[in-house]
Amino acid sequence: MTVTAEQAHRVSPGAAAVHTAVIAKRNVLRVIRLPQLLLFSTVQPVMFLLLFNYVFGGAINLGGAPISGSSAYINWLIPGILVQTAVFGATATALGLTEDLTAGVIDRFRSLPMARSAVLAGRTIADLVRNTFVNSLMLVVGFLMGWRFEQGFFKMLLGVAIALLFGYAFSWVMAAIGLITKTPEAAQSAGFLPIFPLVFASSVFVPTDTMPGWLQAFADNQPITVIANTVRSLMIPEEALAFLDLDQGALIAQSLAWIVGIIVVFGYLSVRQYKKSVG
Amino acid sequence: MVSQTEPAPNLRSRMKAVRTQNIVKTFGDVVALDGVSIEFEEGIVYGLLGPNGAGKTTLIRVLTTLLKPDAGTAEVAGIDVIENPVAVRHRIGLAGQFAAVDPFLTGMENVEMVGRLYNLSAQEARRSAEDVLDRIKLMDAANRPVSTYSGGMRRRLDLAASMVGRPQVLFLDEPTTGIDPRSRLDLWELIEELVSGGTTLLLTTQYLDEADRLSDRIGIIDHGHLIEEGTSNQLKDRLGGSVVEIHVQDEDRVAATAALTPVGGGDIRTEGNSIVIPAIEGSRTLAAAVRRLDEAHLEPRDIALRRPTLDDVFLSLTGHHAENGASPEVEPAPTGGRRGRR
Ligand SMILES: Nc1ncnc2c1ncn2[C@@H]1O[C@H](COP(=O)(O)OP(=O)(O)O)[C@@H](O)[C@H]1O
Ligand SMILES: [Mg+2]
Numbered sequence: 001m002t003v004t005a006e007q008a009h010r011v012s013p014g015a016a017a018v019h020t021a022v023i024a025k026r027n028v029l030r031v032i033r034l035p036q037l038l039l040f041s042t043v044q045p046v047m048f049l050l051l052f053n054y055v056f057g058g059a060i061n062l063g064g065a066p067i068s069g070s071s072a073y074i075n076w077l078i079p080g081i082l083v084q085t086a087v088f089g090a091t092a093t094a095l096g097l098t099e100d101l102t103a104g105v106i107d108r109f110r111s112l113p114m115a116r117s118a119v120l121a122g123r124t125i126a127d128l129v130r131n132t133f134v135n136s137l138m139l140v141v142g143f144l145m146g147w148r149f150e151q152g153f154f155k156m157l158l159g160v161a162i163a164l165l166f167g168y169a170f171s172w173v174m175a176a177i178g179l180i181t182k183t184p185e186a187a188q189s190a191g192f193l194p195i196f197p198l199v200f201a202s203s204v205f206v207p208t209d210t211m212p213g214w215l216q217a218f219a220d221n222q223p224i225t226v227i228a229n230t231v232r233s234l235m236i237p238e239e240a241l242a243f244l245d246l247d248q249g250a251l252i253a254q255s256l257a258w259i260v261g262i263i264v265v266f267g268y269l270s271v272r273q274y275k276k277s278v279g
Numbered sequence: 280m281v282s283q284t285e286p287a288p289n290l291r292s293r294m295k296a297v298r299t300q301n302i303v304k305t306f307g308d309v310v311a312l313d314g315v316s317i318e319f320e321e322g323i324v325y326g327l328l329g330p331n332g333a334g335k336t337t338l339i340r341v342l343t344t345l346l347k348p349d350a351g352t353a354e355v356a357g358i359d360v361i362e363n364p365v366a367v368r369h370r371i372g373l374a375g376q377f378a379a380v381d382p383f384l385t386g387m388e389n390v391e392m393v394g395r396l397y398n399l400s401a402q403e404a405r406r407s408a409e410d411v412l413d414r415i416k417l418m419d420a421a422n423r424p425v426s427t428y429s430g431g432m433r434r435r436l437d438l439a440a441s442m443v444g445r446p447q448v449l450f451l452d453e454p455t456t457g458i459d460p461r462s463r464l465d466l467w468e469l470i471e472e473l474v475s476g477g478t479t480l481l482l483t484t485q486y487l488d489e490a491d492r493l494s495d496r497i498g499i500i501d502h503g504h505l506i507e508e509g510t511s512n513q514l515k516d517r518l519g520g521s522v523v524e525i526h527v528q529d530e531d532r533v534a535a536t537a538a539l540t541p542v543g544g545g546d547i548r549t550e551g552n553s554i555v556i557p558a559i560e561g562s563r564t565l566a567a568a569v570r571r572l573d574e575a576h577l578e579p580r581d582i583a584l585r586r587p588t589l590d591d592v593f594l595s596l597t598g599h600h601a602e603n604g605a606s607p608e609v610e611p612a613p614t615g616g617r618r619g620r621r
Binding site: 010011015018019022026029030033034103104105107108109110111112113114 | 340343344345365368369371372373375376377378379381383384388392393395396397398424440444
């Protein structure tokens, strides 16, 4: 039997794009058709928003940052919550992959002449779509609670996009974790292991300068602070940037570097793990 | 190892659908496949029969490019699965041991999606999906979410998905394990219809009646070894012809076994209230058995000379029974841990 070059070699990039779209559509349909899933993935971040704003908000000292008068904290919080929500949402990638693994769906996919990367890319893209929906909702709730964007619509949108892109990058971290842990239960707990210290030891909820020195050193240099500060720098009044020592241009550059870096490293690791872990 | 009747000339010239040589696969200490060589032509149904843990799934996973063997070679549709997995994937369909269908999609969406992943265009995928759903008699339920399907319907849908790319060789791993007897019969009929159209099929099963009914050729696998191979009749002949089977009353069992032991020549077996002895001398063995029972004043409920069943073959080869097809046990839901562990 002769084998054409096209069949013998890898799947073409065009075909890989189609496969990715097909898998992404399947995963998005799952979210749409299981409304409970979407409900619970939105209830949790909204609860975080309400709790932090109304329970801790009054006690958190922003050092008199000229953010937005009486409702200063919500304007600090919303950019952080967007990042937190996107990162928490990324755990769905680990969960979804392990569910497919255990249901034998991945075996079917791997027996098909489809691109290896499509299963992972389709999954992460679907989770990005869902995250976009949830974060839009957060903005609406935030707006009702007093959040305002002060530097125009475009910069606000750029901020949201950066939070979502970081969530997308984090989906690749979660893909690697899911492929290593292999069961939904293990993925669930393992996925949150890196997330909790990164999200809470950061500028997501509070300024880092009240943290002990060693913790502050970590908090200031880890990606979630960088991303949260970037999103914040695109939404709060411009005069607050200098006060908070935020350099918008530099932050955007750092954010993009983190996003690209994480996608490259964990994309590679995930695809490698995908190829070997399932056979 | 197996003396086989020569295949008809037109069969011999046909292309091999599957050819493996000395496939070895170990998982830690477990030797799942211990040098398996099988070979069959296109157009036939090959039934791989073996108990749980025999290595059936592992062999299917090697042949469908999901698993690299530690040693040995394997070709599907004439293509090396290790060298050229993508080309093999273009030519095969797989329905795994557990139905890999999405409950939140409709039947049609499930099959169409797989069609798209076989690189069919959207229209082709749609047309092919309609065609296979029709053949598998699921067209009426095609637009319902799979979560509303019964277990048997899900297996059929899984089968439809495995065929949507019009594969040259189809692999079905325990297609009827865990479904109710009624759906099992339906599925058998469906598979028979499919293969009457000339589909090449490798199916695995724990059930003798299933292998017997569906397969043109049967390979018996146990502990990673292919221990016997041939048509159902060849396998039965190889056991050395007929057996005498005697059904007795419960209370007579021990006495009857003692009375018949000399007739059986050491090869006597009991299964519940039935006693089986090889009919070494044909009907004379039968007569001898009747005489011995009479002398012992035992009255059998039934006594007959019959051809050996596949179960007799299985037992004589492996020392244990195969599963009884009449009451398939319902398997628990799959857990991914084992599947994925290395
Ligand atoms: N991924 C795996 N990791 C460890 N052991 C495995 C794995 N897959 C199969 N095995 C072992 O290999 C043997 C053969 O398994 P399998 O091929 O699934 O048998 P069958 O399908 O005939 O029931 C069993 O002992 C099983 O436990
Ligand atoms: Mg199996």
